[in-house]
Amino acid sequence: MSVNTDFDLIIVGGGPGGYNAAERAGHAGLKTLLIEKETLGGVCLNRGCIPTKTLLAVAKHYHIARDSKEFGVTSENVSIDWSQAYKRKVKTVRALVSGVKTKMKKNGVTVAEGEAKFTAGNTVEVNGEKYAASKIMIATGSRPFIPPIPGADSGKVLTSREILDLKEIPETLAVIGGGVIGMEFASMFAEVGSKVTVIEMLPEIVPSLDREVASLLRERLSKKIDFKLNTKVEKIEDNKILFSSSEGNGSIEADVILMSVGRRPSVENMGFEDIGLDFSPKGIVTDEKMRTNLPGVWAVGDCTGKSLLAHSAYRMGEVAVADMLGRNERMRYNAIPGVIYTNPEAAGAGITEQQAEAEGLDVIIEKLPMQYSGRYLAEYGQEKGFGKVIVDKKTRALLGVHLIGGTCSEIIWGASALIEMEMRVGDVREVIFPHPTVSEIIRETLWEVPAEYENY
Amino acid sequence: MSVNTDFDLIIVGGGPGGYNAAERAGHAGLKTLLIEKETLGGVCLNRGCIPTKTLLAVAKHYHIARDSKEFGVTSENVSIDWSQAYKRKVKTVRALVSGVKTKMKKNGVTVAEGEAKFTAGNTVEVNGEKYAASKIMIATGSRPFIPPIPGADSGKVLTSREILDLKEIPETLAVIGGGVIGMEFASMFAEVGSKVTVIEMLPEIVPSLDREVASLLRERLSKKIDFKLNTKVEKIEDNKILFSSSEGNGSIEADVILMSVGRRPSVENMGFEDIGLDFSPKGIVTDEKMRTNLPGVWAVGDCTGKSLLAHSAYRMGEVAVADMLGRNERMRYNAIPGVIYTNPEAAGAGITEQQAEAEGLDVIIEKLPMQYSGRYLAEYGQEKGFGKVIVDKKTRALLGVHLIGGTCSEIIWGASALIEMEMRVGDVREVIFPHPTVSEIIRETLWEVPAEYENY
Numbered sequence: 001m002s003v004n005t006d007f008d009l010i011i012v013g014g015g016p017g018g019y020n021a022a023e024r025a026g027h028a029g030l031k032t033l034l035i036e037k038e039t040l041g042g043v044c045l046n047r048g049c050i051p052t053k054t055l056l057a058v059a060k061h062y063h064i065a066r067d068s069k070e071f072g073v074t075s076e077n078v079s080i081d082w083s084q085a086y087k088r089k090v091k092t093v094r095a096l097v098s099g100v101k102t103k104m105k106k107n108g109v110t111v112a113e114g115e116a117k118f119t120a121g122n123t124v125e126v127n128g129e130k131y132a133a134s135k136i137m138i139a140t141g142s143r144p145f146i147p148p149i150p151g152a153d154s155g156k157v158l159t160s161r162e163i164l165d166l167k168e169i170p171e172t173l174a175v176i177g178g179g180v181i182g183m184e185f186a187s188m189f190a191e192v193g194s195k196v197t198v199i200e201m202l203p204e205i206v207p208s209l210d211r212e213v214a215s216l217l218r219e220r221l222s223k224k225i226d227f228k229l230n231t232k233v234e235k236i237e238d239n240k241i242l243f244s245s246s247e248g249n250g251s252i253e254a255d256v257i258l259m260s261v262g263r264r265p266s267v268e269n270m271g272f273e274d275i276g277l278d279f280s281p282k283g284i285v286t287d288e289k290m291r292t293n294l295p296g297v298w299a300v301g302d303c304t305g306k307s308l309l310a311h312s313a314y315r316m317g318e319v320a321v322a323d324m325l326g327r328n329e330r331m332r333y334n335a336i337p338g339v340i341y342t343n344p345e346a347a348g349a350g351i352t353e354q355q356a357e358a359e360g361l362d363v364i365i366e367k368l369p370m371q372y373s374g375r376y377l378a379e380y381g382q383e384k385g386f387g388k389v390i391v392d393k394k395t396r397a398l399l400g401v402h403l404i405g406g407t408c409s410e411i412i413w414g415a416s417a418l419i420e421m422e423m424r425v426g427d428v429r430e431v432i433f434p435h436p437t438v439s440e441i442i443r444e445t446l447w448e449v450p451a452e453y454e455n456y
Numbered sequence: 457m458s459v460n461t462d463f464d465l466i467i468v469g470g471g472p473g474g475y476n477a478a479e480r481a482g483h484a485g486l487k488t489l490l491i492e493k494e495t496l497g498g499v500c501l502n503r504g505c506i507p508t509k510t511l512l513a514v515a516k517h518y519h520i521a522r523d524s525k526e527f528g529v530t531s532e533n534v535s536i537d538w539s540q541a542y543k544r545k546v547k548t549v550r551a552l553v554s555g556v557k558t559k560m561k562k563n564g565v566t567v568a569e570g571e572a573k574f575t576a577g578n579t580v581e582v583n584g585e586k587y588a589a590s591k592i593m594i595a596t597g598s599r600p601f602i603p604p605i606p607g608a609d610s611g612k613v614l615t616s617r618e619i620l621d622l623k624e625i626p627e628t629l630a631v632i633g634g635g636v637i638g639m640e641f642a643s644m645f646a647e648v649g650s651k652v653t654v655i656e657m658l659p660e661i662v663p664s665l666d667r668e669v670a671s672l673l674r675e676r677l678s679k680k681i682d683f684k685l686n687t688k689v690e691k692i693e694d695n696k697i698l699f700s701s702s703e704g705n706g707s708i709e710a711d712v713i714l715m716s717v718g719r720r721p722s723v724e725n726m727g728f729e730d731i732g733l734d735f736s737p738k739g740i741v742t743d744e745k746m747r748t749n750l751p752g753v754w755a756v757g758d759c760t761g762k763s764l765l766a767h768s769a770y771r772m773g774e775v776a777v778a779d780m781l782g783r784n785e786r787m788r789y790n791a792i793p794g795v796i797y798t799n800p801e802a803a804g805a806g807i808t809e810q811q812a813e814a815e816g817l818d819v820i821i822e823k824l825p826m827q828y829s830g831r832y833l834a835e836y837g838q839e840k841g842f843g844k845v846i847v848d849k850k851t852r853a854l855l856g857v858h859l860i861g862g863t864c865s866e867i868i869w870g871a872s873a874l875i876e877m878e879m880r881v882g883d884v885r886e887v888i889f890p891h892p893t894v895s896e897i898i899r900e901t902l903w904e905v906p907a908e909y910e911n912y
Contacts, residue, residue, distance in 0.1 A: 072540030414870025
């Protein structure tokens with residue numbers, strides 16, 4: 001079998017890590033082959049971030065249509081048609097997949113659809129053809145983790161993948177796992193009328209969030225969602241979940257059961273063992289330039305097991321491409337933003353209070369209710385929310401920003417920029433924030449830092 | 457008459473420039489007196505930014521309640537009660553005024569209600585009492601400009617002040633002046649059912665916006681608003697506006713006429729002439745530390761005639777207080793964000809395309825439709841919008857960011873931070889934006905800068 005050596009770079013996996021890297025590589029002039037086994041865009045675009053945001057937008061519209069009396073707006077017979085929501089989801093995903101294809105064309109990227117298998121560090125086989133290149137990028141993503149609970153694999157239990165295909169709103173929904181994915185589905189279905197129960201083994205939901213943010217998020221969601229914390233699922237029998245907690249054993253039944261206890265790197269059945277790649281079920285081992293142990297082979301995104309987020313994958317891909325081009329960039333994990341698109345939204349960048357504690361950092365922590373923002377008050381009234389900043393006591397550098405309430409998902413990117421640029425309290429105070437916006441809460445909260453810590 | 461010399465700092469005017477400076481001064485330990493003749497919070501809080509945003513939130517809810525079929529959400533008999541909207545507005549303003557009062561107390565600021573008159577550079581009389589201090593700050597704001605058009609002062613013509621007190625939605629509304637204030641009211645009332653006409657003397661609305669943004673804004677609003685550009689109002693007779701344009705003369709009638717052709721600094725009847733202050737009807741002359749020509753006297757906010765925006769006033773006040781404390785800060789105008797809260801919203805920071813042209817700058821301009829953002833597509837579908845960046849061709853520094861569509865009002869603050877910090881294209885590309893958000897459009901648009909201009 002002849003080997004195709006037309007390409008400078010072969011990327012395995014067309015999700016955010018892979019397709020974005022292909023675009024950047026093409027932009028810089030590298031001849032690139034992108035291999036995807038299912039649909040371009042990966043989980044994020046086809047079965048993750050994008051479809052959920054489309055459905056969450058539906059839930060938001062339904063909520064506003066029903067519940068705007070306080071604003072002087074009333075409606076009758078508000079109804080929701082989930083099959084129409086589903087259609088809109090399909091349309092949105094289709095438009096974006098087509099957008100990714102256009103980007104690939106524009107940047108001269110060749111796309112191959114098929115399953116890739118490594119036959120050597122620099123050789124990949126797909127659809128019966130072999131390709132070799134001096135630069136290989138592995139971006140194989142991740143898949144939902146199914147824990148070894150009896151009945152979990154019965155087929156009655158859905159993952160985030162299958163639940164997106166529901167054409168009707170379930171009357172009752174049980175969500176096993178109160179992380180970001182589980183909570184977004186829980187919030188969405190509760191908003192559109194499902195009776196939702198969330199079962200979480202830990203004492204608090206969404207451990208990636210700052211603990212106070214997570215706590216307020218749960219408090220606000222508990223009006224619509226039943227939470228069972230510190231609760232372990234023992235067994236699933238058909239539509240019945242049997243669980244145990246310090247209060248004893250119990251069970252609930254639900255029309256739909258969602259398993260969302262995390263994701264695992266996709267590293268199997270691709271020949272990684274045969275080529276001597278350093279990897280484990282926890283992911284492919286990489287350095288700060290996303291290099292693997294094999295020369296000319298980089299790995300990016302979820303398959304590295306580090307920061308399983310689409311935007312982390314984007315950046316990892318860019319860092320790897322920069323390295324290929326001899327540019328000195330490195331992957332930094334200290335300012336990666338995190339967003340949860342529940343109602344209310346929450347978002348954070350930089351270290352959380354619990355991380356500061358765990359690392360024994362000497363920090364100043366300040367907090368203000370969102371109601372300090374005139375715009376928040378105008379749009380959200382007395383709905384609870386807050387802004388929180390974490391500042392290094394010695395250097396006054398901004399280390400963390402955490403928000404809950406309003407459209408904080410769209411505000412947080414600037415906080416990542418500030419942290420990334422190692423700005424200090426005094427520097428941020430000089431930035432002019434538009435008034436009136438919710439974003440001002442960041443500046444206001446930084447002004448809460450006592451005068452004695454100002455370093456003029 | 458004895459003179460009270462208890463205070464380190466006397467601030468005349470309790471709007472954003474004044475109350476924020478009072479808070480900062482108190483925070484730093486200055487004994488501060490704040491004098492306000494009407495209500496703490498000034499125009500912005502009581503009769504400007506905040507009440508309009510409250511009513512715009514009402515309009516937004518009404519719009520969503522009526523028009524969410526695309527999302528699978530339908531309603532019947534959607535109605536709006538403007539008196540309830542008015543009540544919510546009053547409640548919001550009241551909460552914020554009380555918040556400002558609390559902040560003043562917390563920072564040890566004394567508030568005097570009454571009209572101030574200067575009797576010497578460092579002496580102010582209010583309520584029959586004289587106060588002298590080594591530091592004086594003038595923050596007297598601005599008022600609506602009434603142009604010398606016959607009939608403009610008849611009492612039938614409303615300004616932005618009176619139109620906020622309407623308890624009913626006018627059937628027809630004519631807005632004279634298509635600037636930010638005029639367009640926000642036009643958009644709001646058009647959304648809730650008024651038949652709205654905007655009369656603008658210039659060939660395009662909102663000259664402070666980037667021209668392409670303004671043009672798309674007008675295009676999108678023209679579905680609901682009738683625009684008469686290049687049109688001069690000659691006379692107002694009762695509810696009738698007589699105008700002229702290159703196409704000849706004409707007239708329209710409207711239940712409500714709003715005059716919104718700009719604001720002028722409030723510099724009259726305060727004794728400024730007597731104390732030798734350097735000022736004109738265009739404002740009080742200040743340097744970059746907000747010092748006036750008189751020693752120990754600073755001026756901030758609208759009364760300086762520079763950048764008539766609440767957040768500019770905030771910052772000017774802080775710069776002045778920093779100067780009082782011997783800290784070396786200066787007022788910079790190059791990264792002040794501008795937002796218009798119409799539907800759609802538009803926002804910008806840094807130079808516009810027309811400014812770049814006027815200054816003869818050698819720049820790279822890139823633009824992407826908002827549909828590049830998956831979240832935008834999920835939430836706003838095919839509604840037109842775009843992101844635009846202006847980059848210095850030689851240094852690759854980011855000079856301007858302009859957005860229209862989505863919640864760009866909450867996104868733009870980060871762009872101000874980037875421009876303020878003189879970040880270059882390569883620097884911004886290293887910032888991790890959360891996915892999927894509309895904010896990513898900034899990063900994506902920066903990636904459109906051709907590879908040959910990359911300065912690695």
